[in-house]
Amino acid sequence: MLEIHPDQLLNLTISFLLPFFRIGAFFMALPLFGSQLVSVRLRAAFSFVVAVIVTPVIEVPSYDPVSPAYIVLIAEQLVIGFALGFVVTVLFQLFSLAGQLAAMKAGLGFAMSNDPANGISVATLGQYYLSMVALAFLGTNGHLVMIEYLAESFTYWPIGQGFDSQRYWQLVLLGGWMFEKALLIVLPLAIAVLVINLSFGVVAKASPQLNIFALGFPIIMLFSLFFFWIMLEDFLSIYLLFFDEMIQWLKTAWGIQLDG
Secondary structure, three states, X not given: OOOOOHHHHHHHHHHHHHHHHHHHHHHHHOOOOOOOOOOHHHHHHHHHHHHHHHHHHOOOOOOOOOOHHHHHHHHHHHHHHHHHHHHHHHHHHHHHHHHHHHHHHHOOOOXXXXXXXXXXXXXXXXXXXXXXXXXXXXXXXXXXXXXXXXHHHHHHOOOOOOOOHHHHHHHHHHHHHHHHHHHHHHHHHHHHHHHHHHHHHHHHHHXXXXXXXXXXXXXXXXXXXXXXXXXXHHHHHHHHHHHHHHHHHHHHHOOOOOOO
């Protein structure tokens, strides 16, 4: 008959809680899984299952669960989990920002739609890009890759070693990468719209009797929609390129990498 001593049960519970807090914070911050579309109970249950799988293969130091140091460890795991989830959020918001910038350039900024995941109103093109990147993320098993990186983080960031300020600063710099890539996506459309506006300016100078505003707005809008349709052909390639850059950033900036 299997017998478990109360001290052994307490040690198992203590060793399980710290990874559970990191994994739970990760899924709370991860796009799609951490949105309002997924209930808190489902996220907690999924975090519990992942923690049960991960805990036996990682090294958890022994700590007194009633000491103030244990509270600091819990805060540390929450910060690391939120930071890992925030990295993926930056990738999603990159395409959302690109869609909103493109909508402003195309004169479609007035077209707003409700975002059920975040409970806010965003530009329709931004919401469309966000839906596309979500499908690409799930279709290319990006969620499985990030769960594997989460498990590897316990090797590169062992419990109890803290989260230094340099890594915080690197996370802030990741915002600059997001704006840079979003502008790269929108740049072809911005240049094309600029050329069209210059052309209409020349026409307005040559024929002042023409109503350029009434003529130019629908033409720019139709051209922009046609441009978006052309860009859909390379959307998956662009996503894979940025996803690979994010993986390389995790490897070079934070030292997290897969063995395979």
